[in-house]
Amino acid sequence: MLLHASYIVGMQETANAATIESPLPEQAPLLDRLRALVLGGEYPPGALLPELFLAEEFEVSRTPIREALKQLENEGLVEIRPRVGTFVRQPTRREIVELFELKGGLEGLAAGLLARRGDVPEVAALQRNLEASAEAVRQGDGERYASLVHEFHAILISGSANQKLEEHYDRLMNQLAYHRLVTRSIGQPGRLGSSLHEHERVVAAIEAKDHVGAEVAMRSHVDASSAAVFRAFAAEEAASHARPDA
Amino acid sequence: MLLHASYIVGMQETANAATIESPLPEQAPLLDRLRALVLGGEYPPGALLPELFLAEEFEVSRTPIREALKQLENEGLVEIRPRVGTFVRQPTRREIVELFELKGGLEGLAAGLLARRGDVPEVAALQRNLEASAEAVRQGDGERYASLVHEFHAILISGSANQKLEEHYDRLMNQLAYHRLVTRSIGQPGRLGSSLHEHERVVAAIEAKDHVGAEVAMRSHVDASSAAVFRAFAAEEAASHARPDA
DNA sequence: CTTTGATCGTTTGCATGCAACAGAACGTAG
DNA sequence: CTACGTTCTGTTGCATGCAAACGATCAAAG
Numbered sequence: 001m002l003l004h005a006s007y008i009v010g011m012q013e014t015a016n017a018a019t020i021e022s023p024l025p026e027q028a029p030l031l032d033r034l035r036a037l038v039l040g041g042e043y044p045p046g047a048l049l050p051e052l053f054l055a056e057e058f059e060v061s062r063t064p065i066r067e068a069l070k071q072l073e074n075e076g077l078v079e080i081r082p083r084v085g086t087f088v089r090q091p092t093r094r095e096i097v098e099l100f101e102l103k104g105g106l107e108g109l110a111a112g113l114l115a116r117r118g119d120v121p122e123v124a125a126l127q128r129n130l131e132a133s134a135e136a137v138r139q140g141d142g143e144r145y146a147s148l149v150h151e152f153h154a155i156l157i158s159g160s161a162n163q164k165l166e167e168h169y170d171r172l173m174n175q176l177a178y179h180r181l182v183t184r185s186i187g188q189p190g191r192l193g194s195s196l197h198e199h200e201r202v203v204a205a206i207e208a209k210d211h212v213g214a215e216v217a218m219r220s221h222v223d224a225s226s227a228a229v230f231r232a233f234a235a236e237e238a239a240s241h242a243r244p245d246a
Numbered sequence: 247m248l249l250h251a252s253y254i255v256g257m258q259e260t261a262n263a264a265t266i267e268s269p270l271p272e273q274a275p276l277l278d279r280l281r282a283l284v285l286g287g288e289y290p291p292g293a294l295l296p297e298l299f300l301a302e303e304f305e306v307s308r309t310p311i312r313e314a315l316k317q318l319e320n321e322g323l324v325e326i327r328p329r330v331g332t333f334v335r336q337p338t339r340r341e342i343v344e345l346f347e348l349k350g351g352l353e354g355l356a357a358g359l360l361a362r363r364g365d366v367p368e369v370a371a372l373q374r375n376l377e378a379s380a381e382a383v384r385q386g387d388g389e390r391y392a393s394l395v396h397e398f399h400a401i402l403i404s405g406s407a408n409q410k411l412e413e414h415y416d417r418l419m420n421q422l423a424y425h426r427l428v429t430r431s432i433g434q435p436g437r438l439g440s441s442l443h444e445h446e447r448v449v450a451a452i453e454a455k456d457h458v459g460a461e462v463a464m465r466s467h468v469d470a471s472s473a474a475v476f477r478a479f480a481a482e483e484a485a486s487h488a489r490p491d492a
Numbered sequence: 493c494t495t496t497g498a499t500c501g502t503t504t505g506c507a508t509g510c511a512a513c514a515g516a517a518c519g520t521a522g
Numbered sequence: 523c524t525a526c527g528t529t530c531t532g533t534t535g536c537a538t539g540c541a542a543a544c545g546a547t548c549a550a551a552g
Contacts, residue, residue, distance in 0.1 A: 061507045083513045083534050098410040109351035164344040168414050307537045329543045
């Protein structure tokens with residue numbers, strides 16, 4: 001409490017808030033609740049997470065907390081420095097590049113697999129998602145579009161009918177802390193429209209059962225989305241250099 | 247000791263053997279040593295792994311054992327049935343199909359990335375591996391070829407210069423328990439030669455900096471290798487049906 | 493012989509205690 | 523003022539205790 005007190009997020013305030021209106025139900029597994037708090041930013045990157053603090057927070061002993069933290073370390077969300085403490089991790093720029101490469105590979109693979117499966121419910125779901133997305137773009141509702149994008153990719157992955165692929169994908173996305181990235185990237189000028197257009201090309205290829213085309217289209221969509229994210233980074237940096245104290 | 251005693255592998259014999267000539271050094275992290283034992287088959291699929299047994303085996307208390315087992319469950323190598331016990335897991339046929347699909351995706355991606363990188367040391371390493379593999383095939387040394395195949399794929403993955411890809415790949419390969427599969431698959435008639443030929447096509451495309459060709463060649467190589475594995479399965483089944491007591 | 497019920501052993505889940513280590517704060521010497 | 527060594531606190535790593543739950547065994551009834 002003396003050393004790192006200022007690094008612990010929230011202390012009383014955030015802590016109680018998290019307990020009261022936790023994003024996950026009270027009886028959800030400890031691991032999921034903890035992960036949600038890390039991904040949700042309640043414990044921001046760099047924050048120290050002492051076992052005892054979390055134990056009181058979740059009203060359990062240190063043992064189950066400890067196990068959950070080790071899992072989160074395995075998932076790449078936190079870093080455990082032995083005998084020092086557990087810290088919320090933030091992916092480096094290099095890691096984000098790598099994760100997007102991987103994302104393109106996995107989503108491309110999924111698109112191809114889905115195209116091979118033919119007329120399955122997921123294809124219809126993608127079409128519906130496309131219509132809703134178009135509507136969101138027309139209305140310029142970035143928030144809603146971001147949510148639909150998330151759904152689009154989720155449908156696509158589950159449409160691959162490959163559970164292992166899905167597991168690896170979830171893992172990857174957790175590391176990317178995607179939600180925060182995607183909301184920033186669609187702020188890029190014109191990105192909404194081109195993103196939608198790319199989605200349409202993917203779905204068109206899937207409908208045509210063109211698995212190669214679907215994979216290629218999906219891969220290049222992820223590339224474009226990755227580029228948009230890094231443009232957003234660059235823009236933020238430029239802005240913060242203009243106002244160094246911001 | 248009463249209930250499942252017969253399911254616990256080895257008891258005294260195997261246990262001591264593992265302690266004496268452990269495949270990993272004594273001071274290696276507990277998790278790695280445990281994983282090696284599971285992957286090495288010392289604890290075969292279905293075996294019960296009581297915490298207390300392992301604790302005595304590794305001369306630590308239950309707590310670190312417990313943490314390691316939870317990690318192994320996360321990696322998909324064991325299954326923890328709450329309040330019952332921890333069992334060594336065996337991938338189902340369906341999971342093996344899925345894992346091979348994923349393997350093709352990741353290795354194809356890696357081949358493409360390596361091809362884009364141009365003249366890097368890994369390319370030369372692949373060429374050397376190819377020569378050694380050709381020699382092994384000429385001599386009909388399946389054992390040596392299997393080891394070289396393993397090396398080939400490892401070089402390729404690390405040549406992608408994508409650490410995250412490599413992490414996911416390692417995870418995938420652990421789940422596949424690949425070594426046991428590959429040795430069986432290359433027993434298939436003619437598989438050695440065609441496998442080598444496929445490797446050569448991959449390397450040729452990489453040398454030509456043809457990243458699309460490299461990805462396609464690698465993907466189809468994995469498909470062929472997967473097919474060989476399932477042919478080996480079918481052959482084994484046919485054999486065991488002929489001799490049901492074998 | 494089959495089925496049902498109670499009992500008992502095994503194993504985990506979680507709480508807690510204690511020692512070891514890392515790192516910050518502080519005082520002291522130069 | 524700076525550099526250095528000491529102390530002291532926070533935090534983890536591991537050991538152990540205890541209760542709960544699961545499942546097998548065994549006995550008794552139909």
